[in-house]
Amino acid sequence: MKKLTIILFAMAAIISACNQDPDSTPVEYDDTPYILEYGTFPPPNSPVATMLTAQKIALGRMLFYEKKLSSNLTQACADCHRQEHAFTDTARFSVGAEGDLGGRQAMAIFNMAWHSNGFFWDGRAPELHDQATQPIQNPVEMNETIPSVVAKLSADQTYRDQFVRAFGDETITEPRLGEAMEQFMFTFISNDSKYDRFLAGSATLTASEERGRALFFAEYNEFFPNESGADCAHCHSTILFENDQYMNNGLDAEADFSDLGRFEETNNAADRAKFKVTSLRNIEMTRPYMHDGRFQTLEEVVDHYNDGIQQSSTLDPALNATTATGLMLDAQEKADLVAFLKTLTDQTYLNNPKFTSPF
Ligand code: HEC
Ligand code: HEC
Missing domain, CATH: 1.10.760.10 (Cytochrome c-like domain)
Structure with missing residues (x-):
């Protein structure tokens, strides 16, 4: 009986020592x-x-x-x-x-x-x-x-x-x-997504993810739209997949601006309908998409960039250049881009x- 009490007491002491609860640490700075x-x-x-x-x-x-x-x-x-x-x-x-x-x-x-x-x-x-x-x-x-x-x-x-x-x-x-x-x-x-592991050499991308990666990072060329990239990294850039800027990614034409975004803060007409360029890490898990949550799926987002860009005075020039023909991604390329985006999920x-x- 006595032995058991000692064991129980010792166990309680160990448990309280391991407890991360702030209650268990002394109340001092x-x-x-x-x-x-x-x-x-x-x-x-x-x-x-x-x-x-x-x-x-x-x-x-x-x-x-x-x-x-x-x-x-x-x-x-x-x-x-x-x-x-x-x-x-x-x-x-x-x-x-x-x-x-x-x-x-x-x-x-x-x-x-x-x-x-x-x-x-x-x-x-x-x-x-x-x-x-x-x-x-x-x-x-x-x-x-x-x-x-x-x-x-x-x-x-x-x-x-x-x-x-x-x-x-x-x-x-x-x-x-x-x-x-x-x-x-x-x-x-x-920073522990499949893509990070791929960069570290400990994971391999599927053929589709690899094609999506190439499209994501390759520049768009308006003279060869069908052969050039989707240039997402133009704005969703660096290892963080964002660029710390406010931009207009062509969601609405001028007459349809309802939320003026960055302009509300700066009062500068050049900032009308510009919004924070968010990171695409974990994007698979964060739907719905855009400041007003208008897109439910990544497929809808890719369709937007592929052929849905709306022109306006503050539209980013890189996206404006795509409006003549769109990105000209076919169904397989769109699926590849989405497959790559999903490698950014960090369990x-x-x-x-x-x-x-x-x-
Ligand atoms: C009712 C839902 C709601 C609650 C509660 C809430 N948030 Fe948010 N949070 C939002 C929304 C919506 C936005 C975007 C708002 C905007 O841009 O005007 C946001 C934006 C943010 C951002 C900006 C991230 C970035 O990249 O700029 C941070 C950080 C954040 N919230 C932290 C918090 C913290 C901390 C609390 C608690 C004190 C909190 N939120 C409570 C809905 C909420
Ligand atoms: C000119 C800069 C620019 C380019 C190029 C660009 N984006 Fe964006 N992206 C933005 C901005 C700005 C937002 C936020 C817009 C908003 O909500 O009003 C955004 C938002 C998104 C979102 C939603 C993020 C969220 O948190 O809801 C996704 C997904 C996305 N972009 C994917 C892409 C893909 C895929 C490409 C390439 C086909 C791409 N972007 C090209 C600027 C850009």
Whole structure:
């Protein structure tokens, strides 16, 4: 009997020592750094990426999954940004905490530390810590106020303790909320897709994926449209498959512009109907597509670029050049392009236990 008690006691001690739950660590300031592992990627653009701490990230993770950030305790960031969909929403327009509908499709979240030109479709948040507290206060999203969030979190001992570990005292402020969520989101790194393994020499592409890859990266030549590439990498470029710019990819003719995108932020006529060039990593998992979620499938997206580009004053010149004939992709080439896009799916990222709910 005595022996069993000792064994049980020893097991309990081991379990509590292994427990990653912030509750089990002492309630004192702890600035143990968190080193981002980004493999073959270039170093991140954001200086914040070198200043991460494990306790701020743990706090950001709690906040990301915290329904108290919404007015009626029904919605967390993670309800619109779902890990199995690369942290985006499958609804065309997300439903807010109070049932209201937003006007744009939610965006996927990964490799944020490499974005150096703003956040949201129109780039209205210059830095990720500015972005992170906006959904809380957006009436069609979480519809809450910062003072009310501070009151709710301050009433919770778990949060008071975690603010001490992360920041050194219990004070909850908007900048601290933003910083913690920014640090958590900076750890979302996706670079273990089949394509990454192919680049590293540990996976081979099928013949169709390989043809799709060639089309994706080859330039378009308007004098030989039938023989030239689809030039997707013109904009979805670098190892990140995005270019940190705002562009018009020909979704609408001038008269049909309804959302003016980047113009809403800059008031510059040259920015009318320009939107953030999103990354194509994990694109298979993030439908529907475009800022207004108008396309349900990758096949529809490829059809758009193949022969659906609409002309307007702000249409990107590279796409404008394709409008005379279209890309002239046949059915097989379209299927090849889609097959290549699917090699960008990263199961390691989609299932990474570090990004799941801490509750
Ligand atoms: C009701 C659904 C909803 C909720 C809740 C929500 N978001 Fe979003 N998120 C969106 C939509 C829609 C967009 C695009 C909005 C736009 O561009 O105007 C977006 C965009 C973003 C982006 C921009 C990504 C980029 O590449 O620029 C980030 C980051 C983000 N959200 C993080 C968060 C965080 C953190 C929270 C919680 C504090 C949160 N979201 C809560 C729907 C939601
Ligand atoms: C001139 C730059 C440009 C080129 C070339 C380009 N794109 Fe895009 N792409 C964009 C922009 C800008 C968006 C976002 C547009 C929006 O939502 O209003 C986008 C969005 C997308 C999306 C949806 C992303 C999402 O998060 O919903 C997919 C998929 C896509 N492009 C695939 C492709 C493919 C495949 C090609 C080649 C056939 C291609 N793109 C060529 C600029 C470009």
